[in-house]
Amino acid sequence: MKQSDLKLVIEVFRHGARYPIYDVYDAPQQIYYLGQLTSVGMRQHFQLGQILRQEYIIERKFLPQNYDHNQLYVVSTESNRLKIIYIINIYFLQKKRTLMSAQSQLAGLYPLNYGSQIENSILKSPELMKKILTPPFESIIQQIQDYKNYTNYALPQGHQPIPIIINNKILKAYTTSNCPQQKYWMQENSKSDDWKRIKGHFQNSIDKFCKILGLNIDQTGFEEVQLYLDTFISDKFQNRKIVQQIEEDQELWNDLNLIYTILPHLQLYKKPEQKKAVVTPFFKQIIKNFEDNIKQKSTYKWYMNSAHDTTIEMISQGLNLTSWECMEKAKLGILENNSICIYTYPGFASNIIFEMYESQNLERFIMVRYNGTYQRICDQTSIYCNYDVFKDYLLNSVVEDYDQVCGLIDKQIQVYKTPTSTLILLYFLGLLCLVFLAYSIYLRIRIREYLKNNMDKQIEHIKFEDIT
Structure with missing residues (x-):
């Protein structure tokens, strides 16, 4: 393995620390910043960029010291406007945290004094x-x-601008907007026996949580706990105070964090077909990246993807590094020794890195890092996986027709049909035009009659004057 050459890197990371996104606890005090990247989040990714530069550029000399547009390709999600209704005010906030995280990491990967120069x-x-x-x-x-x-330097202090491409479908294939079927899967998941059973494991902690915050126990479930814990975590990364009684109760805090971690898997990645469907666009994309590199169809050596916690979870479960089943075992204390199960939440700036190597005899293999640690993949016994074996694993972990499974085929057909609401609007506008046209004709006739009558009177008046 030491004689192998690194050929390709595919990096996926969660954005850095952000302001709260839910209107609970002290979030109303931060209403103008909800969902935005904080200065802490910027620093997190800047430092991650520095770490990657040191390893992959300085030590391993995989990428050049200066940015080369032929070797680095950067992709980010861009969330739609976040609509927040608070009392009587409505706020529309553009969530740019993934774009800003990518920019921050790039500033560490290619720092000042390494920018483009003028002849x-x-x-x-x-x-x-x-x-x-x-x-x-x-x-x-x-x-x-x-x-x-x-x-x-072209820019002050040798700053290097780097383009970032927007792509939501591949990195957010789990959303209902990209996969409408998710809405129905999620509804079924929330009514399942598994959901009810797992909620029962945490009921004592949920009751204690409700008592501390004065919440209605009957109206508080996994989702409500998630809203508060998400806000608490965001506050902690701003050094804002959270409820002391919750923070100091380690057992309660651990349970709340496990609820926070397991909930997305119960919602988004529970059913076998659901688990495969949501990761399909990403897995197919990285296979293409690998194949393009092998067949020398692309010069890119590093694909950087800036995304979300749910993206990291989507990929982790697709690689069989975690699941709601293993998290339940972790809660019950029956998780087998040496078994693979990431049961901690993918925190801010969490990352997954795929590395493809080529040996001297042209054999290729894959290694996967989660937050810097190489994971056991494929047969879960080794951190090395033959490329063909890894490729087959990915192909067996996806659905053949993502659009069909996700209900996008019907949606695409509807694009070519005029919606009923549009037909009604067009009918109304057409009717309005006819009324306007009829009124114009009527008005024109009346004006003509008026002018004719007025002219006749003038002629009679002239005749009368002539007679007299």
Whole structure:
């Protein structure tokens, strides 16, 4: 393995620390920032970028010291507007935390003083600098005089801008907007015996939680606990105070965190077909990335994907690194020794890294890191997995037709049909046009009659004057 060369890296990470996204506890005090990346989240990803630079650029020399657009491809989700209704105010907030997290990590991966540089031949001529480096904006041309102080970096301090592509379907294939069938799966999951049984495991902790916060026990379930715990965690990363009685009760806090971790799996990744469907776009995409690299159809060496906690969970369960079943065993204390089960929540800046290597005899194998630690994959006995075996595993972990399974085929057909509401609107507008046209014709006729009558009277008046 030591004689093997690293050929491709695919990185997926959760955004950094953010402000709360649910309107509970002290979130109303942060209403203008809900869902946004905090300064702590920026620092987290900047440092992750530094760590990756040290290992993959400085030590392993996998990527060049300076950014090369042929080798790095960056993708991020972009959430739609978050509508928050608070008392009588309605707030629409664009959630840019994944984009900003990617930018922060890139700033660590390619820091200042490693940016693009301008040709020396241009810099040696103040007249040429003024002619081609200054934008055509008159006030700027008048203000900028001293071109001798320019460095050879294109941007101050050698900052390097890097493009980020938006893609929600692959990284958020678990959402109801991308997979409408999820809505029905989730409804069925919440009524299942498994859901009720697992909720029973945590009922004492839920009751204690409700008592401390003064919540109605009968109206509080997994979802309500998640709202509060999500807010508490966001607050902790801002050093804001949370309920002391909850934080200091370690057993309660651990149970709440396990509820927080297991709930998405019970909702989004419970049914066998559901588990396969949601990870299909991503697994098919990384297979394509691997194949393009092997067949030399692409020059990219690093694919960076900025996403969410649910994306990390989606991939983890798809790789069989975790499941709601193993989390239940962890809660009951019956999880087998040495078994693979990530039962802690993918915290801010959590990451999964796929590495593809090629040996001297051209054999390829895959290694997967979760938060920097190599995981046992494929047969779960080794951190190394033959590429063909890994590829077959991925293909067996997806559905053949994602659009069909997720109910997107019917949705696509509907795109070509005019919705009933649109037909009603068009009918109303058409009727309105007819009324307007009829009224215009009527008005025109009346005006003509008026003018004719008025003209006849004038003629009679003229005739009368002539007679008299």
